[in-house]
Amino acid sequence: MNKISKYWQAGLAVAALTLLAVNPVMAKGNTSAAKDGPSQTITFDGINFGNDASQWANDGECDDPRFKGEGSAVELLDEDIARDASDCLALYKSGDISLVPKPADIVNEIDFGDNSSEWANDGECDDPRFAGKGVDDILLDEDLGKDANDCRKLFLSGQLEYLGDDPNMNNITLDGIDFGDNSSEWANDDECDDPRFAGKGMAEVLMDADLGKDANDCLALYQAGSITLSDAGNKVPDAGVIDFGDDSSEWANDGECDDPRFAGKGMADELLDIDMGKDATDCRTLFENKQIYLASGKPGDAGKAPDAGIIDFGDDSSEWNNDGECDDPRFFGEGSGVKLLLEDLGADATDCKTLFEEGKISLISATNFDFGDDSSRWNNDGECDDPRFQGEGMAVKVEPRDFASDATDCSALFDDGKISFVGGIGIMVPLETTPDASASGIDFGDDSSEWAKDGECDDPRFVGEGMAEELVSDDLKRDATDCRALFEAGKISLK
Structure with missing residues (x-):
């Protein structure tokens, strides 16, 4: 099985910053201060603790990111290096913090x-x-x-x-x-x-x-x-305020939740609107055991259609926000954009919320997805590698590039009841046939590369910040989705 690719690869700065910590000319145990006041410089155990110029100085926590421990503040900023001396010195002496060691040491x-x-x-x-x-x-x-x-x-x-x-x-x-x-x-x-x-x-x-x-x-x-x-957190109603309805469903009390307002590993494979609010005992038990969660509808809406109030539409950070189309790939319908990208998930809130409330788009559910094709390099191995699913039949590690790319395995396991569709928050990626020449006149090819759909362009015909570090000639015209998206975003160009 393949691994989830990371699209973020920045180095941790904290360990390196310890280079600023040691002042070899100071004798161990000696504490000195240049003068009184916030700008004084304090040293101890050969460590330059700096001064008290930080906004957060003298609050009982150490805000200097060169240190770690129970006495450290939750959020540390580089700008506070050597600027919270009194707090950090007191906590260092009490053993509540210590210097972050250099890796080489x-x-x-x-x-x-x-x-x-x-x-x-x-x-x-x-x-x-x-x-x-x-x-x-x-x-x-x-x-x-x-x-x-x-x-x-x-x-x-x-x-x-x-x-x-x-x-x-x-x-x-x-x-x-x-x-x-x-x-x-x-x-x-x-x-x-x-x-x-x-x-x-x-x-x-x-x-x-x-x-x-x-x-x-x-x-x-x-x-x-x-x-x-978040200072406020993101708590949602517990089981006590959800109207689970009654047990009038044909499938009530079978150990699975059949109410389509919920999603999770405790859900039945087939969900019907007529069972909304009709499987209370199963759904309440599974909800309290954290095997399902409320995916659509307000907590008290047993038997009612899904409501926009429970959906986290995200923000408007997409390049295509406020253009009258919903570009969030969690939705589908006449109001959806023509091309949907993973990077726009939760990033087109205003458009999507408006279109959802107008009935022009819907959250995808277990009844409106396409299993896709077998373009995953892990196809036909008896495990489902498509991250839109979950269950005992899933591969141990799944990654975004295998969205809708392991159809034979996933459809068979779905029919056998060994996986279920992650309803409510599932991500639908458009299933593109081989892209031909676009408006730019470029033939981007197909997605047959081993590294297709990983957020980087692997086609060696291109250059730019969106390119993969290692390029091979075998990937020419074989990473169409990534390269097209990055080309249109201005992050790569033809050589």
Whole structure:
């Protein structure tokens, strides 16, 4: 199985910033201050703590990103380096924070293992003992100590943090945010359960008990841009305020939820509008067990049509916002744009909300999707690699490029009841036939490349910031969707 590609590859700055920390001429244990006041310079243990010029100085937390620990602020900014001296010094002396070590100083203390992982030497670290922008989005315990080359290289470059041999109980910090650990009951389920965040990657029901306890999920979704840190959180109604209706459905009390307002792994394979609000016991039980979530309709709308009020339409960051068409690929209908891109998911809110309320578009559901074709390199392997589905028949790792590209496997497993369509939030990617010459006169070819639909152009005829790092002649005219989109966005051009 392939891996989820990352479209973001920036290095962590925190480890490198420790280069600013050490002042070798100061004797250990000696504290000095140039003068009183916010601009004084404080040193201790050979560390230049700086002064108190930060906006957040003297608030009882250390805001200097060169340090980590229980006494560190949740959100850390580079501008506060050496500008929160009093707080950081007091917390350092009490043992509540410590300097972030330089990777080169501790690399020999880490047993990176070997390269026996299926995913070794692919440029991403698959070892769950590490965290940061260099790790794969899906980490498996079986890869612990099995991806040595990737993890060592990324660790030394500052793109990883070593969590230790029990990573679930270690805190993960990125971009100045303390994501906490993975001690939540719902950790590693691909949803963020931490109520400090908000966005389309969040779990439907959030509890204060999970604050700082779902680090891996929240970190991955934060890196993907699917969630952001929020002061207010993103809590939704719990089971007590949802009108589950009654048990008058023919399929009531069969252990599956048949109410089409919900989605998730506890849902029946076939959903009918006549069962809306008619399978209360099953749906309430599965909802409380977090096996389904409310995907459409307001909480009290048992038996009513889906309402725009429950849908997170996102924002208007799409290049095509406010043009009278909905460019969000979660929707379909006469009001949808002709060409839909993953990058516009949740990014055309005004258009989509207006058209949804006018009845000109609908959220895709299990009854209006196309299984697509078999263009995935993992086709016909007995597992479904299309990330629009979930269930026991799914591959362990799925990636965006396989949307609608594993039709034979997925349709067979769907008919066998071993996978189900992720209703309500499913993503429909247009199934394009071989694109011919566009208005630009360029023949972009097809999507038969192994690296098609990964957000980078792999066709060696082009150049620009949107290009993949490694290009091979075999991919000429074989990455049409990526190259066309990047060409139209002005991020690549013909040589």
